[in-house]
Amino acid sequence: MIMQTWLFLLLPVAALSGWLMARRHYKRRYRQQENAFSPAYFKGLNYLLNEQPDKAIDVFIGLLEVNSETVETHLALANLFRRRGETERAIRIHQNLIARPSLHGEQRTQAMIELGLDYMHAGVLDRAEHLFLELMQLPVSPPEAARQLLRIYQQEKKWRQAIDMASRLDKNQQDNTQPLIAQFYCELAEQSVKQDKHECLNLVRLALFHDTQCVRASLIEARVQLSLGQPQKALKTLKNIERQNSQFLPEALPLLYQAFQQTANLQGYRVWLQQILHKNPNLTSVRLMLTRLIDEIEGRSAARQYLYDALHRHPSVEGLNTLINLGEHNQESLVPLIQQVTNAMVLRGDRYSCKNCGFSGKTLHWLCPSCNRWATMRPTEIHLSALEKLLEKTA
Template sequence: MMMQWLFLLLPVAALSGWILAKRHYQRHPQKHVKAFNPEYFKGLNYLLNEQPDKAIDVFIGLLEVNSETVETHLALANLFRRRGETERAIRIHQNLIARPSLHGEQRLQAMVELGLDYMHAGVLDRAEHLFLELLQQPNPHPQAAKQLMRIYQQEKKWAQAIEMGKQIDASKTGQVRPLIAQFYCEQAEQHANQDRHEAFTMLKQALFQDPNCVRASLLEARLYLAINQPRKALDALQNIEQQNPAFLSEALPYWHKAYQQLADLPALRDKLSQLITRHPNMTSARIMLTNIIAELESTKAAQQFLYEQLHHHPSVEGLHTLIKLGENNQIALIPLIDRITRTMVEKGDRYTCKNCGFSGKTMHWLCPGCAKWGTVRPTEIHLTALEKLLDSAS
């Protein structure tokens, strides 16, 4: 379909250019030349003989670059880029930029498009040089800082990405601030083992940019636990329920470790009880609470607690945990149920992107599917997924 539109656009554009030229020459007879360029018929002949590549080159050559045809050139080049024909797009945009008759705004737009061509082709150094040049203009094009931020993100140059993000944010609302917070978190990850003080500084900056940055709170808790400061870790974790309760399951291992360092598992039991009261579908908290009850009281008490919970909130992980605890009223079914639940727990995806639907077993703060930050969420494996997962396991 795109190719058909291209075939339609090219001859129409070329003919439009010829008509404009004819009118111009009618007003200026002394400059009049041959009415119809034979190259136009040559291009049509290529189209009729199903040689689209040659036809495209001919029609592009017919388009004289002037204020009336610049938009046509840009549209053609963008069409080439979307089709993956980056070299052609680059050639058109370079040709536009080289024209001295192009006025300032059109030249800037052509430079932006050429930079996007280079990015699409993976030539990031050329794209970076071009966008930096645009950034030095008296009135920088809004795409310059945005695309530089993308380049630095791809190259993992987090300090430069932060700088570009702040330049974008200076002219817009706070839409970019959550991205800047993620870049600070990336820097904190890099400093976590060598320079914890610098890592804490980066996390403070992340939370300043985005107070709802769950990742920063989790990293802060992890760093405090690494230096045996469990109460400060708990303070950091306390923010997550307000930031985004969907990530509470990610905080559970840190809560467990913090209360272990405090030698206060009863307090963890109370904390988990409160969590499942406020978030009854939180299977991971229910399972952790079951294990804590088994450790503090007895396996039988843990079995009884989980058995009652599963009646109201059934889940595959809960059933699997109950089997591991030794619930064996139906001995003949135990091996089969154990195999089914184990398969589901092992095969089930733990994380899903709310933007594109990507799912996997590990947490990605930058979604591999749609390249969006912070869109991947932890998920629970419920009985409603039984049939789908069993099919995938068979």
């Protein structure tokens, strides 16, 4: 009976003790949650949101204790350094992350990719290449590694390696790299054209296999065929350019002239040019080539009359300049001024422009110098609509 009485009296004491222990536990847990998000962290975040990166950097540097929960913060901070041009600091942070044995696979992979980008930004392409190649050895390699290796191999003009990387990307079905691969084969073909013309033709065929619309490959193939004394094959190749992209016909005209000349059939070339003009009446270059043929076949007077009539229907600066050079001097006082202006505009006018970024110039670049995109440069015609712009260049 006495024992039961004591137990009854101890129950409230046990309850009170349990309540006090639970209270201390929850207070300690609450303090741990508070410490997990330091006020300094939010202070630095606030600086970033208010576009005060310098102050944010100073705050975050004080929080650089690496653990699995702060990896994203470290990556963001290192990327900020890289964007600011402080590549060495970005490299140190990413190297510090990679050295941590506690870093799990996905985070380590991301840190290695970012370190490779740091090296590329610093111009240390060999280190970047080594890192990305290491990533390519993973059971599931990240596509970004292949993309960056593709960039490196293009910069270093390692076309075989570039083809390999582009092919791997294409297998992921996320990147259509077939036209790109065709350009790389064209680069190899142009390198081999002097040493081994047959190897050059094999490379051209590989380019066309990957991109049947590759005009560059057709032009290279036709040049080689002409040099091998195969004008009929060259004619077939060059006529195919109209199907590939008729905008590039001006680039094929001189080669077509050689091919028809080798077959002693300039009259056939004349007929073909007339057919092209019927379908593409605004191709001034075709009209001027036809004028040249008429001059050779029928004489200067017939060529002048043809071009004079054609310019009434399709006026162009180049056509006018050609007409004057053919000897059309009916208005003696006006001809010198016209000839001066037209010659200046023909000389200063850009002949090629990039359909992607608008870059223009006098030389055909298969790789646009401005946006670094392949096969985006297109031949352009100098029409009267461009007079004002071209005249500004002559001022």
